[in-house]
Amino acid sequence: MKARVTVTLKSGILDPQGKAIEGALKSLGVEGVASVRQGKVFDIELAGTDKAKAEAVLKQAADKLLANTVIENYRVEVTG
Amino acid sequence: MKARVTVTLKSGILDPQGKAIEGALKSLGVEGVASVRQGKVFDIELAGTDKAKAEAVLKQAADKLLANTVIENYRVEVTG
Amino acid sequence: MKSAVLVFPGINRERDMARALTLISGRAPAMVWHAETALPAGTDLVVIPGGFSYGDYLRCGAIAARSPIMDAVRAHAEKGGLVLAICNGFQIACEAGLLPGVLMRNAQLKFICKDVYLRVERSDTPFSRGYNAGQVIRVPCAHGEGNYIADAETIARLEAEGRVLYRYVSPEGVLDPAWNHNGATNAIAGIVNERGNVLGMMPHPENHVEAVMGCTDGRGLFAGLVEHVARAA
Amino acid sequence: MPGLVPGIHGLAIEKKVVDGPDRRGHDAAAVCASFDYIRHMIPNEPRVTPELVAEHGLKPEEHERILKLIGREPTVTELGIFSAMWNEHCSYKSSKIHLRTLPTEAPWVIQGPGENAGVIDIGDGLACVFKMESHNHPSYIEPYQGAATGVGGILRDVFTMGARPIACLNALSFGDPKHPKTRHLVSGVVAGIGGYGNSFGVPTVGGQVRFHPRYNGNNLVNAMAVGLAESDKIFYAAATGVGKPIVYLGSKTGRDGIHGATMASAEFGADAEEKRPTVQVGDPFAEKLLLEACLEIMHKDCVIAIQDMGAAGLTCSAVEMGAKGDLGVTLELDKVPCRETGMTAYEMMLSESQERMLMVLRPEKEAEAEAIFRKWGLDFAVVGETTPTRRFIVRHRGDVMVDLPIKELGDQAPEYKRPFVDTPTLPVISPADVTPPMSTADALEKLIACPDLCSRRWVWEQYDHVIGGNTVQRPGGDAAVVRVNDGPKALALTADVTPRYCEADPLEGGKQAVAEAWRNITAVGGTPLAVTDNLNFGNPERPEIMGQFVGCVRGIGEACKALDFPVVSGNVSLYNETNGRAILPTPTIGGVGVLADFQKSATIAFKAAGEAILLIGETKGWLGQSLYLRDVCGREEGAPPPVDLATEKRNGDFVRELIGEGIATAVHDVSDGGLAVSLAEMAMASGIGAKLDASPAAAHAFWFGEDQARYVVTVAAARAGEIMARAAKAGAAALRLGVTGGDALTLGMERPILVKTLVQAFEGWLPAYMAGPDVT
Numbered sequence A, B: 001m002k003a004r005v006t007v008t009l010k011s012g013i014l015d016p017q018g019k020a021i022e023g024a025l026k027s028l029g030v031e032g033v034a035s036v037r038q039g040k041v042f043d044i045e046l047a048g049t050d051k052a053k054a055e056a057v058l059k060q061a062a063d064k065l066l067a068n069t070v071i072e073n074y075r076v077e078v079t080g
Numbered sequence C: 001m002k003s004a005v006l007v008f009p010g011i012n013r014e015r016d017m018a019r020a021l022t023l024i025s026g027r028a029p030a031m032v033w034h035a036e037t038a039l040p041a042g043t044d045l046v047v048i049p050g051g052f053s054y055g056d057y058l059r060c061g062a063i064a065a066r067s068p069i070m071d072a073v074r075a076h077a078e079k080g081g082l083v084l085a086i087c088n089g090f091q092i093a094c095e096a097g098l099l100p101g102v103l104m105r106n107a108q109l110k111f112i113c114k115d116v117y118l119r120v121e122r123s124d125t126p127f128s129r130g131y132n133a134g135q136v137i138r139v140p141c142a143h144g145e146g147n148y149i150a151d152a153e154t155i156a157r158l159e160a161e162g163r164v165l166y167r168y169v170s171p172e173g174v175l176d177p178a179w180n181h182n183g184a185t186n187a188i189a190g191i192v193n194e195r196g197n198v199l200g201m202m203p204h205p206e207n208h209v210e211a212v213m214g215c216t217d218g219r220g221l222f223a224g225l226v227e228h229v230a231r232a233a
Numbered sequence D: 001m002p003g004l005v006p007g008i009h010g011l012a013i014e015k016k017v018v019d020g021p022d023r024r025g026h027d028a029a030a031v032c033a034s035f036d037y038i039r040h041m042i043p044n045e046p047r048v049t050p051e052l053v054a055e056h057g058l059k060p061e062e063h064e065r066i067l068k069l070i071g072r073e074p075t076v077t078e079l080g081i082f083s084a085m086w087n088e089h090c091s092y093k094s095s096k097i098h099l100r101t102l103p104t105e106a107p108w109v110i111q112g113p114g115e116n117a118g119v120i121d122i123g124d125g126l127a128c129v130f131k132m133e134s135h136n137h138p139s140y141i142e143p144y145q146g147a148a149t150g151v152g153g154i155l156r157d158v159f160t161m162g163a164r165p166i167a168c169l170n171a172l173s174f175g176d177p178k179h180p181k182t183r184h185l186v187s188g189v190v191a192g193i194g195g196y197g198n199s200f201g202v203p204t205v206g207g208q209v210r211f212h213p214r215y216n217g218n219n220l221v222n223a224m225a226v227g228l229a230e231s232d233k234i235f236y237a238a239a240t241g242v243g244k245p246i247v248y249l250g251s252k253t254g255r256d257g258i259h260g261a262t263m264a265s266a267e268f269g270a271d272a273e274e275k276r277p278t279v280q281v282g283d284p285f286a287e288k289l290l291l292e293a294c295l296e297i298m299h300k301d302c303v304i305a306i307q308d309m310g311a312a313g314l315t316c317s318a319v320e321m322g323a324k325g326d327l328g329v330t331l332e333l334d335k336v337p338c339r340e341t342g343m344t345a346y347e348m349m350l351s352e353s354q355e356r357m358l359m360v361l362r363p364e365k366e367a368e369a370e371a372i373f374r375k376w377g378l379d380f381a382v383v384g385e386t387t388p389t390r391r392f393i394v395r396h397r398g399d400v401m402v403d404l405p406i407k408e409l410g411d412q413a414p415e416y417k418r419p420f421v422d423t424p425t426l427p428v429i430s431p432a433d434v435t436p437p438m439s440t441a442d443a444l445e446k447l448i449a450c451p452d453l454c455s456r457r458w459v460w461e462q463y464d465h466v467i468g469g470n471t472v473q474r475p476g477g478d479a480a481v482v483r484v485n486d487g488p489k490a491l492a493l494t495a496d497v498t499p500r501y502c503e504a505d506p507l508e509g510g511k512q513a514v515a516e517a518w519r520n521i522t523a524v525g526g527t528p529l530a531v532t533d534n535l536n537f538g539n540p541e542r543p544e545i546m547g548q549f550v551g552c553v554r555g556i557g558e559a560c561k562a563l564d565f566p567v568v569s570g571n572v573s574l575y576n577e578t579n580g581r582a583i584l585p586t587p588t589i590g591g592v593g594v595l596a597d598f599q600k601s602a603t604i605a606f607k608a609a610g611e612a613i614l615l616i617g618e619t620k621g622w623l624g625q626s627l628y629l630r631d632v633c634g635r636e637e638g639a640p641p642p643v644d645l646a647t648e649k650r651n652g653d654f655v656r657e658l659i660g661e662g663i664a665t666a667v668h669d670v671s672d673g674g675l676a677v678s679l680a681e682m683a684m685a686s687g688i689g690a691k692l693d694a695s696p697a698a699a700h701a702f703w704f705g706e707d708q709a710r711y712v713v714t715v716a717a718a719r720a721g722e723i724m725a726r727a728a729k730a731g732a733a734a735l736r737l738g739v740t741g742g743d744a745l746t747l748g749m750e751r752p753i754l755v756k757t758l759v760q761a762f763e764g765w766l767p768a769y770m771a772g773p774d775v776t
């Protein structure tokens, strides 16, 4: 099974990278970008075919490692 | 307008991070993860309301800065 | 002082640290592999050294923070044992929940290696008694993600409880954005936990401990620890 | 004949190999027969057509050579192997005959050219292992990963020999700062070098950065690594013993940077797109584990032979192990750890996946070695064995994909005596031919802020140059000084070349590159011991380019001989050109010297006010090819300064003596930009100014001429006279220039320039330039 975990910074947490990218885009003449926040995606191959079980595994992976829940939120989706 | 640019490594390109994460998940006892590939997401606030124009801007941003098109692919979606 | 230096895959300043500890405490530290589940009996000081544990992949320190030895380190800290976490060690300590907050990419998004100036904010802790309060020391830093960030309440508490021990300042000891090379909140370079027995700091005092190498400003931190342990005994 | 048919299925061959003497090598007819048959058995194995040969960069006559050598048409995998072994990079076919002329011996040389890196004895039972290598083209395609994998490759060359890397250097050449791609390349390359070295944990302590329009489209990344080993525990590639297991270590194999970029889609099949050769990505974490694991098993004496997988990975390393050991090698590709599915033999043999090693282990120690590698989380697989047959046999999925004579693969590589024409000599430019467009003070301020002379801080602050706690002299001086273990011994390290000199006069330019490396080591008080050279040139099939190459190598050879500074390792990078426009000839010289006591090393910073400033070496005011002429007068002209090697030696030995005796308080050699720039750098490094007497000759020529063999030295004022006399006795020209002190630099009658004004100009350009948009 294929799945994707998306990890994003909680709102309110400062994102120096996003800030820098906003600046860079402006200086590159890319117009109309109001704000940028950077996050991570993990494309994961899973053994087995049980969707519910897969989601459980992914949640576990995210809680235990993929996300730092102090500053990050995550979303899990089994894409098939 | 809100939009998301997702940047992922082209297939075949070594992903040391993904490799390390696979290992860590195993040693953390997370079962059934066959492979992990890490990518980036950029959550972007755009001025204006013209979806087509927005997509053009995002493509430009991705080509110029957000993605390294030599080794990465990207996808652009205006989420509203 | 009996010290133990943790060794994770990808750590690379463990030798520098061992040399400094040996030089100043007169006793070589035990090098403890990440897969171990216990610290050597009688360990006074645990050091989590600098480097790129697990290549800094995922998040700096994230993977190392979850390795077996860290449970032993937590237990050691809960018993009041001393933990010195430098650079990647600081990142690991935050990820392991030994210290609050997180270290983000440097404000200018570049790895920076240069001597920085630190103001010692108080001298009444095991990690700073080797200096005078207000003293300015020069030590090297070498990191890409040393930009200390935490939520407002945490920062407020750290400040209120005097848990910021080291701050980036100008050579004259003045707070100045120009000398806060990584953009850390309140120019924070080093903090301790509530109990005051765990220090995390980004710069590398262990690289400034030999007169023949030009600067000994880093010595005080280790000398202070040795003295503290001696008195406690 | 018996054994042949079963051989096709790989069984009898294996038996024979194990049982020793194999007759197949002597039976060409049988070999052909078996192979014609084999080719039909290899799934969708395309025919070797002239096009396919051409796509592999092999000339028709080279194809002929292959047919003669093996008596039949090669399989496609074999063709790939020949193209890898016989390309310029691995075979040195255009450069070999000239490289042979380089002096490579001295009593302290333990291993000269021919191994992964050179090895010299530095006393106390210690050896210094070092080499420089280019990663030019990959760094242009993908600057971060190209530069990173360049550093990874050279570090592997060093620890493959049993040495722990203690320092890295890098010499970088970029195009015109105004070129749209330049900034992107600079930021990517610098980040990549730092990203790899910092994570691996080696201090990057020195190097060079230059800009010139001739590098538009062909930037150069030359990386040098220096390691320490016990002089009696050096490891080599040569395998010994028959039937020994060949072990694969490190990361898995993927389709990284496969040479046959143009490989016929016939072989790749429908999903060619997906399988297209890919950019190599560096994994410094894996390399750090590989380092620790390798040093550990070497320490435990498990290793008979070891070879890193660099260019043409598995192919080069396996062939080198066998050929150097006079043995055959059989590989079982089904055992090779792969990262991707469905990899063909062709892909596995030519993959340039990083962080991999090949070893021959002591069989009795195999288990111990494996345990160590598992502990470090690295892949470990027995992928073959040594045989007595001197044949290179590769099997995959039951087919014999390769069966070649192993020694001939290397020894019989083509060797070319390419035609060359000497570079025409340029006129000597006399000071009178140059009218100063501005005052000396203005010219100095302009020069120290120009791209080629301004501070490189922006670069080296992105490199961890203090890790290890042994960096006595950090970047910014003449040579880096790195303490050896706990001292007092230290190494002096530098990388040098002045391409504009090489272009104007290859012979003098080659001499100058070596002389400047020797001078930089001398200026910190080191005794120069040996060099590694990284020869970057254009297309050798053009006689004028070959002329540059030949001239530079001759110059390097002469200088290395005269200065007792042998070449122990190096690398050649040719074809650095775009649309027929070649780079400036750039033979980078990496120099290594030793200091008996690092506390006696000299630095460029003035130490106190009121000290006498002396100039050692003669000043004629040579403006040809000077930066003053180029960047102030806008003229890239004339013959470069000649290098008198005897004078170099005399002056350098004298300065080294002064340093050793603690008489010289500050020392700086005079190079790019001339005397005024050297003095400015000494002032900026210290914050102490200086007052210089009026120039005895034409001011612009005296202050900015780039005459060679010169050093600025400060000594206690009271000793100046005595030192002048000593110089005279030593036969070293010496001139009293003035005195240190104040907060400004004053050149004769010129307006004083505040040192802090100089610093602003010096530090300003690069950060300001890099702050611009990074257009990819």
Ligand SMILES: Nc1ncnc2c1ncn2[C@@H]1O[C@H](COP(=O)(O)OP(=O)(O)O)[C@@H](O)[C@H]1O
Residues within 6 Å of the ligand: D089, D090, D099, D102, D112, D113, D114, D115, D116, D117, D118, D131, D133, D157, D310, D311, D533, D534, D535, D567, D568, D569, D570, D571, D572
């Ligand atoms: N310009 C040169 N001068 C001296 N030795 C050289 C030069 N170029 C290559 N060599 C030597 O030839 C051998 C093969 O070079 P190279 O293929 O770059 O080594 P590796 O395969 O380890 O990268 C090495 O021992 C190297 O030191």
Ligand SMILES: [Mg+2]
Residues within 6 Å of the ligand: D116, D156, D157, D308, D310
């Ligand atoms: Mg090699």
